[in-house]
Amino acid sequence: MTHDDSLTARTGRLLDEARYLNLATVSPESLPWVSVVEYAWLAGPLRFVFGSATGSRHSRDIASSPRVSGSLFVTGGAATGVDFASVDGAQFTGRCAEIPADELDRYHSVFYEAVFPEEAQRTEWMLPPSSLRAPTAHRLYLIEVERWWLIDTRTWAEDRIDRRIEVPLAELAAS
Numbered sequence: 001m002t003h004d005d006s007l008t009a010r011t012g013r014l015l016d017e018a019r020y021l022n023l024a025t026v027s028p029e030s031l032p033w034v035s036v037v038e039y040a041w042l043a044g045p046l047r048f049v050f051g052s053a054t055g056s057r058h059s060r061d062i063a064s065s066p067r068v069s070g071s072l073f074v075t076g077g078a079a080t081g082v083d084f085a086s087v088d089g090a091q092f093t094g095r096c097a098e099i100p101a102d103e104l105d106r107y108h109s110v111f112y113e114a115v116f117p118e119e120a121q122r123t124e125w126m127l128p129p130s131s132l133r134a135p136t137a138h139r140l141y142l143i144e145v146e147r148w149w150l151i152d153t154r155t156w157a158e159d160r161i162d163r164r165i166e167v168p169l170a171e172l173a174a175s
Helices: 005-017 057-064 101-115 119-125 169-174
Strands: 020-026 032-038 040-042 047-053 067-074 088-098 138-151 164-166
Touching: 005 067, 005 088, 005 138, 005 169, 020 047, 020 057, 032 047, 032 057, 040 101, 047 057, 047 101, 057 088, 057 138, 101 119, 101 138, 138 169
Parallel strands: none
Antiparallel strands: 020 032, 020 067, 040 047, 047 138, 067 088, 088 138, 138 164
């Protein structure tokens, strides 16, 4: 398998166009959970920032075990049927933790500008940094991506086998 710029370009498109990611966690009792979160992404190294309540199931899971996995996808917006040429997706594994209070300013505006690109809406819904620190119920979380896979679109049209191709993070950081 060769890696080329098209994998990097596809990754960029996914990160820019997908609005939500599916985040998988595991509880201390080994019970799996998947939640849907809005996110901002940062490159070099690839990271995701999302906000959540500390009492949510996935936040409690992250507090006990930082290992997470997830996926994101775009569908191309076809009104009828599926336009397979514009469907794409990625899966990842990584580590997640609350963003410490002393690093919050670094991620606050990045997150809210990505989630609420229109200033009026951002002004209405953005929590101030003081509402994202203990003892309040909301936090920002950072996922540090450790492995990244894209749907392998090269052979699906031929054999209908759904495969993944791993994209080395060094290739994403170099773009």
